[in-house]
Amino acid sequence: MIELHVILILMIFAAVVAMEIEDLLSSIIALGAVGIGLTLEFLLLRAPDLAITQLVVEMLSLIILIRATVSVGTHYKKIKTHLGYFIFAVIFVAVFLWFSYQAIRQLPPFGSPIMKMGSQYLAEGVKKTGATNMVSAIILDFRGYDTLGEVTILFASVIGVLAVLRKTGKKS
Numbered sequence: 179m180i181e182l183h184v185i186l187i188l189m190i191f192a193a194v195v196a197m198e199i200e201d202l203l204s205s206i207i208a209l210g211a212v213g214i215g216l217t218l219e220f221l222l223l224r225a226p227d228l229a230i231t232q233l234v235v236e237m238l239s240l241i242i243l244i245r246a247t248v249s250v251g252t253h254y255k256k257i258k259t260h261l262g263y264f265i266f267a268v269i270f271v272a273v274f275l276w277f278s279y280q281a282i283r284q285l286p287p288f289g290s291p292i293m294k295m296g297s298q299y300l301a302e303g304v305k306k307t308g309a310t311n312m313v314s315a316i317i318l319d320f321r322g323y324d325t326l327g328e329v330t331i332l333f334a335s336v337i338g339v340l341a342v343l344r345k346t347g348k349k350s
């Protein structure tokens with residue numbers, strides 16, 4: 179459980195960096211770190227379907243945001259690099275890779291089921307739900323909160339893309 183808290187702290191730190199940094203492109207990259215952290219959280223919480231959805235949405239959102247930022251034509255100024263920034267970046271990447279390794283190591287071996295609920299769903303699904311379509315019964319009845327989470331993530335990404343690509347309210 180300590181991994182969840184450390185990733186959450188890193189996500190909060192990246193969110194603060196995304197809000198406070200002056201450079202727009204760096205802010206988008208920090209925002210991407212928050213999304214990747216959320217993907218790792220979903221993996222640690224044994225919700226691989228939400229993790230896959232979050233990862234896809236995160237990649238598409240970052241591509242669109244970076245494209246919108248680069249097309250704005252912002253001027254970049256040369257920033258003096260300090261040894262402290264480099265050391266911090268190396269430490270951050272090392273900690274990120276270590277926690278990613280820990281999360282991936284805890285995944286079950288390829289081909290083995292994560293949970294043995296499939297047979298129970300099939301055996302008792304018709305009696306409990308009354309649905310003839312077991313896929314819909316599992317998605318909407320047994321795993322309703324996961325489906326709600328996925329729809330929420332997709333809806334939030336669509337709203338974000340529409341906010342970035344809107345034409346009204348932009349200054350020429």
